[in-house]
Amino acid sequence: xxxxxDSVWSQRDTSPGAIEAALRGLVIEHTRAHAGxxxxxxxxxxxxxxxxxxxxxxxxxGMVGRLAPSRNVVCKVEPGRETLDARxxxxxxxxxxEGLATxxxxxxxxxxxxxxxxxxTIVDPLVVTDVATVVWSPHGHPEAVDALLAxxxxxxxxxxxxxxxxxxxARVGRLAQDTYVVDLSWLRGTPWRERxxxxxxxxxxxxxxxxxxxxxxxxxxxxxxxALLLAGWLAARLGWRVSKLTRRDDGLAGRVRSRRGxxxxxxEPEPDMTAPGLCGVALHSASGAGVALRRGVGGLEMTRxxxxxxxxxxxxxxxxxxxxxxxxxxxxxxxxxxxxxxxALAAARGMVA
Amino acid sequence: xxxxxxxGVGGNPLTEGLERLPVHPTTLVIFGAxxxxxxxxxxxxxxxxxxxxxxxxxxxxxxxSRSELRDEDFRERAAAGVREFSRREVDETVLDALLxxxxxxxxxxxxxxxxxxxxxxxxxxxxxxxxxxxxxFYLATAPALFPVVVEALGARGLDACENAQVRVVIEKPxxxxxxxxxxxxxxxxxxxxxxxxxxxxxxxxxxxVQNVLAFRFANGMFEPLWNRNYIDHVEITAAEDLGIxxxxxxxxxxxxxxxxxQNHMLQLLTLLCxxxxxxxxxxxVRDEKVKVLRAIAAPPPQEAVRAQYTPxxxxxxxxxxxxxxxxxxxxxxxxxxAALRLQVDNWRWAGVPxxxxxGKRLARKVTEIAVTLKPVPHLAxxxxxxxxxxxxxxxLTVQPNEGVTLKLAxxxxxxxxxIRPVNMEFLYGTAFLSQSPEAYERLILDAMxxxxxxxxxxxEVEAQWRICDPVLRAWCDSSEPPAGYAxxxxxxxxxxxxxxxxxxxx
Numbered sequence: 031x032x033x034x035x036d037s038v039w040s041q042r043d044t045s046p047g048a049i050e051a052a053l054r055g056l057v058i059e060h061t062r063a064h065a066g067x068x069x070x071x072x073x074x075x076x077x078x079x080x081x082x083x084x085x086x087x088x089x090x091x092g093m094v095g096r097l098a099p100s101r102n103v104v105c106k107v108e109p110g111r112e113t114l115d116a117r118x119x120x121x122x123x124x125x126x127x128e129g130l131a132t133x134x135x136x137x138x139x140x141x142x143x144x145x146x147x148x149x150x151t152i153v154d155p156l157v158v159t160d161v162a163t164v165v166w167s168p169h170g171h172p173e174a175v176d177a178l179l180a181x182x183x184x185x186x187x188x189x190x191x192x193x194x195x196x197x198x199x200a201r202v203g204r205l206a207q208d209t210y211v212v213d214l215s216w217l218r219g220t221p222w223r224e225r226x227x228x229x230x231x232x233x234x235x236x237x238x239x240x241x242x243x244x245x246x247x248x249x250x251x252x253x254x255x256x257a258l259l260l261a262g263w264l265a266a267r268l269g270w271r272v273s274k275l276t277r278r279d280d281g282l283a284g285r286v287r288s289r290r291g292x293x294x295x296x297x298e299p300e301p302d303m304t305a306p307g308l309c310g311v312a313l314h315s316a317s318g319a320g321v322a323l324r325r326g327v328g329g330l331e332m333t334r335x336x337x338x339x340x341x342x343x344x345x346x347x348x349x350x351x352x353x354x355x356x357x358x359x360x361x362x363x364x365x366x367x368x369x370x371x372x373x374a375l376a377a378a379r380g381m382v383a
Numbered sequence: 384x385x386x387x388x389x390x391g392v393g394g395n396p397l398t399e400g401l402e403r404l405p406v407h408p409t410t411l412v413i414f415g416a417x418x419x420x421x422x423x424x425x426x427x428x429x430x431x432x433x434x435x436x437x438x439x440x441x442x443x444x445x446x447x448s449r450s451e452l453r454d455e456d457f458r459e460r461a462a463a464g465v466r467e468f469s470r471r472e473v474d475e476t477v478l479d480a481l482l483x484x485x486x487x488x489x490x491x492x493x494x495x496x497x498x499x500x501x502x503x504x505x506x507x508x509x510x511x512x513x514x515x516x517x518x519x520f521y522l523a524t525a526p527a528l529f530p531v532v533v534e535a536l537g538a539r540g541l542d543a544c545e546n547a548q549v550r551v552v553i554e555k556p557x558x559x560x561x562x563x564x565x566x567x568x569x570x571x572x573x574x575x576x577x578x579x580x581x582x583x584x585x586x587x588x589x590x591x592v593q594n595v596l597a598f599r600f601a602n603g604m605f606e607p608l609w610n611r612n613y614i615d616h617v618e619i620t621a622a623e624d625l626g627i628x629x630x631x632x633x634x635x636x637x638x639x640x641x642x643x644x645q646n647h648m649l650q651l652l653t654l655l656c657x658x659x660x661x662x663x664x665x666x667x668v669r670d671e672k673v674k675v676l677r678a679i680a681a682p683p684p685q686e687a688v689r690a691q692y693t694p695x696x697x698x699x700x701x702x703x704x705x706x707x708x709x710x711x712x713x714x715x716x717x718x719x720x721a722a723l724r725l726q727v728d729n730w731r732w733a734g735v736p737x738x739x740x741x742g743k744r745l746a747r748k749v750t751e752i753a754v755t756l757k758p759v760p761h762l763a764x765x766x767x768x769x770x771x772x773x774x775x776x777x778x779l780t781v782q783p784n785e786g787v788t789l790k791l792a793x794x795x796x797x798x799x800x801x802i803r804p805v806n807m808e809f810l811y812g813t814a815f816l817s818q819s820p821e822a823y824e825r826l827i828l829d830a831m832x833x834x835x836x837x838x839x840x841x842x843e844v845e846a847q848w849r850i851c852d853p854v855l856r857a858w859c860d861s862s863e864p865p866a867g868y869a870x871x872x873x874x875x876x877x878x879x880x881x882x883x884x885x886x887x888x889x
Binding site for chain 1: 394395396398400402405406408433434436438439474476477478479480481483511512808810812813814815816817
């Protein structure tokens with residue numbers, strides 16, 4: 031039976047150099063003591079979290095399973111703190127399935143607000159060199175993110191955390207100029223994008239893309255950005271000219287211009303939806319044909335409507351990833367590059383600007 | 384923002400940037416659906432594809448075999464197999480949805496009526512979708528039935544479908560010798576076009592096997608060394624610590640050469656030795672692989688070793704020899720170990736021995752490719768008092784502990800210039816976040832998509848048999864029994880004669 035073994039170090043009023051030396055020592059000590067263990071080297075995750083929510087963030091990261099970062103540098107922000115405290119932990123499974131276990135390293139550094147502007151000088155010695163570094167600051171602290179941009183390769187964020195979608199998209203847009211952004215709100219739309227793409231993939235159906243005249247995206251009330259990004263993706267991929275959507279009922283609505291005419295776009299909040307993200311997408315063409323996807327049991331429920339109004343409904347298979355799955359996917363995506371995000375973001379911003 | 388021209392993969396502007404490209408709606412028919420392969424590999428692979436949302440938007444499963452089962456019985460058996468063998472925890476809602484429309488058609492595979500009933504099920508799915516779905520027939524049956532099923536499909540007109548693609552996936556072994564492979568190819572290609580045929584070698588679906596191509600063709604540092612000027616020899620090993628278990632019937636008829644060398648190991652060899660393809664398209668890759676196989680002559684008798692394990696010890700416990708295993712015929716001469724010394728007679732590889740060995744009940748389970756470079760021409764250091772430098776060795780481990788190791792010489796800390804070998808290691812498990820999919824997941828999806836890059840072409844199969852056939856015939860005609868090696872050992876001493884120096888320790 032595999033057993034988790036931890037090696038721990040902690041120090042009050044410490045320095046980045048001392049923490050780095052301690053981490054190095056812990057890894058050597060751990061690999062010597064437990065043969066067959068190797069440090070994981072997929073990515074560094076630097077998270078900046080409010081001290082009072084530290085436990086919640088640790089729980090979220092603990093649930094992402096195999097997708098956990100290799101080295102997790104947690105900057106715990108405590109109001110008024112003047113000095114640095116740190117606790118480093120090296121964990122590994124002893125006697126893994128194949129006789130090999132990977133080590134994961136976590137260092138929690140307690141910092142004060144005054145440290146945030148130059149947080150890079152604290153974090154830089156703590157990340158593994160030549161391994162991709164991802165920054166995640168779920169409780170705001172934009173000054174910390176700005177400070178860390180130079181040493182990171184990507185920033186993980188969730189636009190849903192920002193109450194106003196316009197501000198959220200503007201923030202992502204600014205960051206995207208300097209680094210690669212992975213927005214969890216974009217990732218919540220991945221299965222929807224894949225299924226919409228598949229629905230129009232058969233050559234006979236592809237022509238319908240040019241004649242789309244109605245698009246409706248339904249979303250949880252706090253996930254308007256996810257809906258905007260999906261609409262933005264369609265606009266960017268299909269070459270639509272976007273214009274500002276206006277408030278209608280609780281949602282947003284307006285018209286964008288395709289090569290053949292106008293497309294009515296509606297983003298509708300769904301009050302009964304429990305999980306963050308999207309709950310439905312419907313695309314219809316002038317002929318009356320269309321497809322609609324909505325959350326179902328065991329996958330997405332797809333309804334295809336023919337020109338004559340005939341409808342067929344079936345389940346497109348797929349498991350819900352849940353929020354831990356989305357976060358894990360965010361970490362994985364931080365090591366990839368999705369060239370369709372920036373154009374989708376630009377189009378989404380065009381629909382609220 | 385202006386109007387722009389849509390762009391995308393294959394003319395669909397929405398597919399650009401997607402990690403998972405759409406697969407056309409498909410019905411998959413598994414012949415042999417109640418067998419071990421289906422239960423342990425195929426059905427769990429389908430479930431995992433469903434879980435990830437990777438199956439086509441419309442997907443139907445049809446199981447067929449001789450057992451008399453109702454649809455509900457098949458669904459229950461399939462679900463039980465998935466729960467037992469899936470690589471991830473099962474989401475029952477997805478499993479239910481996957482199997483909800485699954486149908487089962489029972490019958491003898493040589494009964495023409497079976498195919499009529501299968502055709503009716505396929506037509507019903509098409510009618511329900513109001514469009515013809517692609518059809519993929521997976522032959523997970525006994526090899527003797529491959530041509531029977533293929534010809535019956537043809538006789539019923541199931542080899543083609545208007546406005547839809549029809550594909551057939553054929554499991555290994557593809558023939559038991561060159562003659563059988565040729566006959567099977569002729570019968571299969573008498574019904575289907577080569578583009579419709581997907582001959583599985585599941586090794587090619589393994590991430591680490593595909594990584595051989597990435598390793599060679601995406602890294603500039605190795606290509607200048609990848610030839611006879613720098614490479615001394617290559618060892619490809621597929622060792623198992625287990626015996627034959629309950630597979631005596633199959634194994635005694637096959638033996639180690641047919642079981643692993645003729646297919647998996649020669650495939651590894653081709654990936655290691657092929658020239659860079661002009662593209663990663665199916666035929667460009669397979670053209671290059673075939674060129675390698677055609678450059679290999681069958682080894683002379685003295686460069687092929689066969690052996691059988693004798694009683695020994697594994698994990699500290701005594702274990703029987705092959706002839707003492709349940710179900711093995713008395714006096715069987717089937718080899719449980721085979722080793723070949725091959726040469727690839729082309730400009731790049733001429734004179735470089737390529738050594739292949741595989742066996743049951745060896746010291747350890749490992750599949751690897753070890754490339755040993757020639758030693759440096761002159762060494763300025765005195766190696767007294769140390770192991771001294773050894774030739775650089777690059778080891779690509781396919782399983783377990785998937786990764787790449789480069790053996791280098793390094794100075795031992797101290798006042799003297801003493802050298803010993805050290806390892807630079809890359810391990811998949813430490814460098815990537817995501818779990819590798821099972822080989823069958825990748826291959827089933829590729830077959831449904833019509834991408835044959837990771838499948839074996841007809842000329843490839845025959846070229847593989849052309850290398851192995853003379854060895855098998857010589858062993859069959861020989862009056863000498865196979866050599867022996869103790870279970871749990873490194874293999875027979877006779878294999879040492881194949882290599883200049885010593886084999887890498889298993």
